[in-house]
Amino acid sequence: MKILVPVKRVIDYNVKPRVKADGTGVDLANVKMSMNPFDEIAVEEAIRIKEAGKAEEIVAVSIGPTKAQETLRTALAMGADRAILVETDEEVEPLAVAKILKAIADEEQPGLVLLGKQSISDDSNQTGQMLAALMGRPQGTFANTVAVDGDSVEVKREVDGGLETVKLTLPAIVTTDLRLNEPRYASLPNIMKAKKKPLDSKTPADFGVDVAPRLTTTNVAEPPVRQAGEKVADVDALVEKIKALGIA
Amino acid sequence: MNTLVLVEHDNSSVNDATLAVVTAAGKLGEVTALVAGHNCGAVADGAAQIAGVSKVLKADDAAYANGLAENVAPLVAGLMDSYDAFLAPATTSGKNIAPRVAAHLDVMQISDILSVEGGKTFTRPIYAGNAIATVESADPKLVITVRGTAFEKAETTGGSASIEDASGPGDAGISSFVSAEIADGGDRPELASAGVIVSGGRALKDGETFESVITPLADKLGAAIGASRAAVDAGYVPNDYQVGQTGKIVAPEVYIAIGISGAIQHLAGMKDSKVIIAINKDEDAPIFQVADIGLVADLFNAVPELTQKLG
Numbered sequence: 014m015k016i017l018v019p020v021k022r023v024i025d026y027n028v029k030p031r032v033k034a035d036g037t038g039v040d041l042a043n044v045k046m047s048m049n050p051f052d053e054i055a056v057e058e059a060i061r062i063k064e065a066g067k068a069e070e071i072v073a074v075s076i077g078p079t080k081a082q083e084t085l086r087t088a089l090a091m092g093a094d095r096a097i098l099v100e101t102d103e104e105v106e107p108l109a110v111a112k113i114l115k116a117i118a119d120e121e122q123p124g125l126v127l128l129g130k131q132s133i134s135d136d137s138n139q140t141g142q143m144l145a146a147l148m149g150r151p152q153g154t155f156a157n158t159v160a161v162d163g164d165s166v167e168v169k170r171e172v173d174g175g176l177e178t179v180k181l182t183l184p185a186i187v188t189t190d191l192r193l194n195e196p197r198y199a200s201l202p203n204i205m206k207a208k209k210k211p212l213d214s215k216t217p218a219d220f221g222v223d224v225a226p227r228l229t230t231t232n233v234a235e236p237p238v239r240q241a242g243e244k245v246a247d248v249d250a251l252v253e254k255i256k257a258l259g260i261a
Numbered sequence: 262m263n264t265l266v267l268v269e270h271d272n273s274s275v276n277d278a279t280l281a282v283v284t285a286a287g288k289l290g291e292v293t294a295l296v297a298g299h300n301c302g303a304v305a306d307g308a309a310q311i312a313g314v315s316k317v318l319k320a321d322d323a324a325y326a327n328g329l330a331e332n333v334a335p336l337v338a339g340l341m342d343s344y345d346a347f348l349a350p351a352t353t354s355g356k357n358i359a360p361r362v363a364a365h366l367d368v369m370q371i372s373d374i375l376s377v378e379g380g381k382t383f384t385r386p387i388y389a390g391n392a393i394a395t396v397e398s399a400d401p402k403l404v405i406t407v408r409g410t411a412f413e414k415a416e417t418t419g420g421s422a423s424i425e426d427a428s429g430p431g432d433a434g435i436s437s438f439v440s441a442e443i444a445d446g447g448d449r450p451e452l453a454s455a456g457v458i459v460s461g462g463r464a465l466k467d468g469e470t471f472e473s474v475i476t477p478l479a480d481k482l483g484a485a486i487g488a489s490r491a492a493v494d495a496g497y498v499p500n501d502y503q504v505g506q507t508g509k510i511v512a513p514e515v516y517i518a519i520g521i522s523g524a525i526q527h528l529a530g531m532k533d534s535k536v537i538i539a540i541n542k543d544e545d546a547p548i549f550q551v552a553d554i555g556l557v558a559d560l561f562n563a564v565p566e567l568t569q570k571l572g
């Protein structure tokens with residue numbers, strides 16, 4: 014079985030995003046960018062499935078600017094076997110990302126596609142589900158545990174009330190949640206080796222996908238800023254405040 | 262505009278998350294509520310009572326019993342010939358189903374809306390709520406998920422909608438439900454709709470300590486219990502307690518953060534709370550920058566004392 018892992022280059026989670034003064038977006042100039050944390054979890058899970066002898070090859074894919082190569086090299090250094098960059102400087106919406114991934118899946122015929130549940134930039138939480146619909150295949154979203162068994166996979170999902178387990182016929186699409194695993198760090202030798210692993214470059218046009226956006230962002234604004242209140246001296250003062258709120 | 266709202270339920274009653282969606286849909290036009298489930302007549306009856314709902318569609322089939330997206334999404338897509346917009350709550354179930362519907366219809370979903378600005382224009386948070394984007398759709402139909410804390414809840418009574426049967430392709434045959442481990446919170450309010458939330462962080466040390474420090478205070482205040490990701494990852498509490506960008510978004514009347522530093526991912530999930538109270542031993546903890554009331558203290562002394570003095 015082959016595993017396809019889409020990885021997205023996003024603002025590093027430690028960086029506090031700043032809205033541009035002209036309301037056109039978030040300032041990404043000179044900001045540290047990294048692999049979306051949920052996608053690191055997806056790469057890790059793919060590697061573990063391969064290490065368990067249940068997959069032969071891991072292909073990482075990114076849709077984004079030339080610099081997304083760095084993100085792909087990170088995936089290769091962690092343990093992916095080869096990478097595909099679909100190069101574009103446009104902001105590609107999840108629906109178009111899903112269409113490109115569908116075209117790649119048609120060529121690669123993966124048994125499993127492992128994605129992040131959401132990117133921490135746009136927080137859309139859509140791409141995996143859309144890909145699953147376009148492929149006509151089942152989806153296991155917000156995965157806490159993934160168990161591949163023959164021609165099916167059992168996915169334990171993190172849902173609002175707790176956990177839910179579903180059984181999906183392969184090929185299937187799985188999106189990762191935080192508790193699925195703890196991603197490894199790439200070792201220095203593996204980072205060196207990753208530089209020699211194959212990385213193909215393509216464009217959206219190669220797959221005949223129209224990436225024209227369906228949504229226009231007309232404004233990006235700062236949310237209302239919350240002001241810090243007061244600090245109270247001791248528990249007695251806090252008790253007074255809480256009683257004044259009428260909740261005790 | 263004709264809108265179709267996905268009713269969230271457990272085959273016996275309507276989940277509260279649906280009510281904010283009805284309000285959002287009402288801002289766009291006429292509201293039809295879709296109840297897809299199995300032996301879900303009581304849910305359809307409940308949905309028909311919701312103020313603002315003019316029609317209920319009931320799709321009663323074993324294939325819809327567990328809300329599997331593979332089965333529900335084609336049902337919705339089929340019904341969308343008669344509707345201009347599909348709206349679902351931004352819950353794990355809505356987030357599972359809606360994008361699949363959007364792809365079937367070849368439209369871009371608008372996730373987690375905060376407001377309706379016009380027939381095709383909405384605001385939504387991006388970058389963990391550090392920015393609010395206004396987006397306009399060019400698609401012929403709308404697929405939307407709604408942030409529950411951003412809209413008033415529709416009244417659960419006062420409506421008198423008609424109930425009609427609907428059907429779809431049924432079981433797609435590619436997925437099945439195996440089991441669920443859904444915690445029974447007993448009398449404790451649900452995190453998503455609680456008026457008061459007491460949340461604990463990494464500082465609580467372990468599950469037992471979390472329970473012995475946080476639970477008595479929550480009991481006294483009739484509060485729901487939440488947690489930071491660090492507390493969940495360390496196994497102090499189950500995953501569905503996580504508040505934040507990648508957990509639950511809450512906006513109670515009062516949010517009490519105990520031993521939580523206030524990372525942006527945590528703030529993203531609770532900074533719209535009406536009153537924020539923080540207890541932390543580090544006076545420079547970022548949580549104090551958003552707290553209305555702060556107490557710099559060791560929680561292991563302060564919280565038991567607080568619980569006791571609240572009488």
Ligand SMILES: Cc1cc2nc3c(=O)[nH]c(=O)nc-3n(C[C@H](O)[C@H](O)[C@H](O)COP(=O)(O)OP(=O)(O)OC[C@H]3O[C@@H](n4cnc5c(N)ncnc54)[C@H](O)[C@@H]3O)c2cc1C
Pocket residue numbers: 019020021022037038039049051052074075076077104105106107110127128129130131132133134135136137138139140141225226227228229230233387388394
């Ligand atoms: C400030 C701002 C302004 C924007 N303006 C516009 C605009 O004007 N026009 C416009 O069309 N869009 C705009 N966008 C939207 C943006 O370009 C994408 O639509 C969005 O970032 C993709 O959604 P997501 O990654 O959150 O998807 P999600 O569904 O949250 O991503 C889930 C998973 O899908 C996979 N994935 C997603 N994207 C990729 C990728 N590129 N490569 C590989 N894997 C991927 C990853 O595994 C990821 O974890 C804007 C976004 C922002 C933040």
Ligand SMILES: Cc1cc2nc3c(=O)[nH]c(=O)nc-3n(C[C@H](O)[C@H](O)[C@H](O)COP(=O)(O)OP(=O)(O)OC[C@H]3O[C@@H](n4cnc5c(N)ncnc54)[C@H](O)[C@@H]3O)c2cc1C
Pocket residue numbers: 026050051133461462463464488489490491492503504505506507508509519520521522523524525526527530540541542543546558559560561
């Ligand atoms: C992709 C991604 C998604 C994330 N999503 C979320 C999310 O949804 N929700 C979330 O919460 N986090 C999320 N995080 C994690 C987030 O970045 C922080 O790591 C986390 O919120 C920290 O939890 P904490 O405040 O409990 O722990 P810490 O940051 O370790 O803070 C502990 C606090 O307790 C205080 N303390 C210690 N001892 C005492 C004592 N005896 N008395 C009083 N105070 C004490 C300390 O001063 C400190 O401020 C995410 C991270 C990533 C990368």
